[in-house]
Amino acid sequence: MMKEKVDLGLRQFIKQLGFMAGGAAVLSSMPWLTSCTAEKLDEIKSSPKARVALIGTGSRGCYHLTSLQSIHHAKVVALCDIYPENLKHGQEMFPDAKLYTDYRKLLEDKNIDGVIIATPLGTHARITLDSLSAGKHVFCEKAMARTMDECKSVYDAYIRQNKVLYYCMQRMYDEKYIKGFQMIHSGEFGEVVGMRCHWFRNSDWRRPVPSPELERMINWRLYKESSGGLMTELASHQLEVCTLTTGKIPVEVSGFGDIIFWKDGREVYDNCSLVYRFSDGRLINYQTLISNKYNGMEDQILCHKGTVDLSKGIYYLEEDDQVDGMRQLLNQIRDGVFAAVPVAGPSWRPEVKGRYVPHAILKSPISVNSGQNMTGVENDGSVEILSAFCQSCITGQKAENLVEEAYCSTMLCLLGNKAMDTRTVVAFPDEYKISYMKF
Numbered sequence: 001m002m003k004e005k006v007d008l009g010l011r012q013f014i015k016q017l018g019f020m021a022g023g024a025a026v027l028s029s030m031p032w033l034t035s036c037t038a039e040k041l042d043e044i045k046s047s048p049k050a051r052v053a054l055i056g057t058g059s060r061g062c063y064h065l066t067s068l069q070s071i072h073h074a075k076v077v078a079l080c081d082i083y084p085e086n087l088k089h090g091q092e093m094f095p096d097a098k099l100y101t102d103y104r105k106l107l108e109d110k111n112i113d114g115v116i117i118a119t120p121l122g123t124h125a126r127i128t129l130d131s132l133s134a135g136k137h138v139f140c141e142k143a144m145a146r147t148m149d150e151c152k153s154v155y156d157a158y159i160r161q162n163k164v165l166y167y168c169m170q171r172m173y174d175e176k177y178i179k180g181f182q183m184i185h186s187g188e189f190g191e192v193v194g195m196r197c198h199w200f201r202n203s204d205w206r207r208p209v210p211s212p213e214l215e216r217m218i219n220w221r222l223y224k225e226s227s228g229g230l231m232t233e234l235a236s237h238q239l240e241v242c243t244l245t246t247g248k249i250p251v252e253v254s255g256f257g258d259i260i261f262w263k264d265g266r267e268v269y270d271n272c273s274l275v276y277r278f279s280d281g282r283l284i285n286y287q288t289l290i291s292n293k294y295n296g297m298e299d300q301i302l303c304h305k306g307t308v309d310l311s312k313g314i315y316y317l318e319e320d321d322q323v324d325g326m327r328q329l330l331n332q333i334r335d336g337v338f339a340a341v342p343v344a345g346p347s348w349r350p351e352v353k354g355r356y357v358p359h360a361i362l363k364s365p366i367s368v369n370s371g372q373n374m375t376g377v378e379n380d381g382s383v384e385i386l387s388a389f390c391q392s393c394i395t396g397q398k399a400e401n402l403v404e405e406a407y408c409s410t411m412l413c414l415l416g417n418k419a420m421d422t423r424t425v426v427a428f429p430d431e432y433k434i435s436y437m438k439f
């Protein structure tokens with residue numbers, strides 16, 4: 001019941017956006033939202049439910065199943081997993097669903113409108129391509145695919161086939177991000193001068209393995225064949241925020257990555273730091289480390305007149321800080337602290353982070369302690385995007401730009417990995433450019 005309210009909350013919010021001054025422009029810059037307005041939900045009230053199947057009943061898959069229990073325009077008709085333990089978890093939630101251990105058999109079922117893919121990254125492209133060929137609508141977890149070639153094949157197939165395809169880039173359905181983008185795009189904070197995103201955790205990223213031959217299957221995130229490591233698992237969400245902010249794709253990337261702490265046989269880096277450069281010189285500084293969590297996760301958009309931390313739903317204004325600084329300088333001059341006002345050399349004031357006042361993007365309580373708490377973290381857009389997909393299974397309406405954004409962010413992650421692997425500056429390759437991209 002609660003979840004349904006959350007979902008409607010986003011729909012009402014989209015409606016409000018539409019009514020606001022410039023709202024039509026907002027929706028045209030975020031056109032994926034127009035497929036799931038409150039009015040459209042009303043239109044499908046009397047339609048048959050979307051018949052969906054879930055492939056990969058692991059951790060994320062079961063999270064989606066929990067969400068599906070409150071999405072009333074969807075019916076879960078089938079479940080598939082190659083690992084019996086996990087299939088059982090799914091079955092417990094939807095005992096009437098048909099069970100499969102081979103997704104290709106599931107795809108033969110004509111009573112399925114759409115499939116939800118929550119399997120390891122290395123399998124995304126194959127299962128998505130097979131599902132589209134079988135005539136199903138598809139919702140696939142991020143990232144898009146394990147390699148650039150796979151991304152391109154999936155994108156081309158999507159363009160050829162008239163089916164709905166969603167990627168679970170939930171920030172695109174998260175109210176605080178949507179409103180934040182709107183405020184940034186309206187120029188409220190002045191020019192965007194840079195982006196600083198990071199994700200710090202302190203955990204080994206391992207799952208317990210009941211027997212050694214299951215290591216690569218269960219801990220797929222740690223091996224290059226099945227995973228793009230921290231880039232595809234974490235950075236994919238954040239790089240997408242940067243391209244949505246600027247409407248542009250960086251032209252090149254360089255960076256370093258290593259395994260510095262979790263030296264346990266894994267193949268993917270546990271420490272990455274990269275710089276993405278846009279053609280106009282602006283930069284994305286991206287860092288991720290999983291052996292220290294002090295800095296938490298932040299998506300900071302740095303603007304000339306303020307800073308927006310979209311992940312927390314908070315913004316800070318430069319002017320809030322300058323008032324204090326100026327007062328301090330004037331007091332110091334008055335008190336004769338300096339013989340002359342220094343314009344260079346030793347600073348009159350240590351350049352530590354100033355006293356910025358947090359302002360909330362949404363009208364809801366905010367918390368800024370330790371950088372871990374976030375406004376509205378419980379509604380991160382995951383339920384809304386899944387609900388929107390189920391709605392699209394009924395209407396056939398695509399979520400415009402969503403696949404393109406998933407393509408761009410996955411490509412940037414894979415290019416980042418290439419830059420770190422080769423220790424070179426990697427330019428965005430021409431063969432993977434699509435007409436959607438602006439550089």
Ligand SMILES: NC(=O)c1ccc[n+]([C@@H]2O[C@H](COP(=O)([O-])OP(=O)(O)OC[C@H]3O[C@@H](n4cnc5c(N)ncnc54)[C@H](O)[C@@H]3O)[C@@H](O)[C@H]2O)c1
Pocket residue numbers: 055056057058059060061080081082083086101103118119120121123141142143168169170218232233
């Ligand atoms: N959007 C997000 O915020 C978010 C969060 C967590 C995970 N994810 C994504 O969800 C996906 C799954 O992650 P997870 O943590 O649930 O992994 P997981 O290992 O817990 O679950 C994956 C499941 O897929 C099953 N599987 C593997 N190959 C299969 C196949 N060929 N056919 C059917 N089932 C198969 C596995 O047995 C397992 O049960 C990944 O792509 C991950 O990046 C996204």
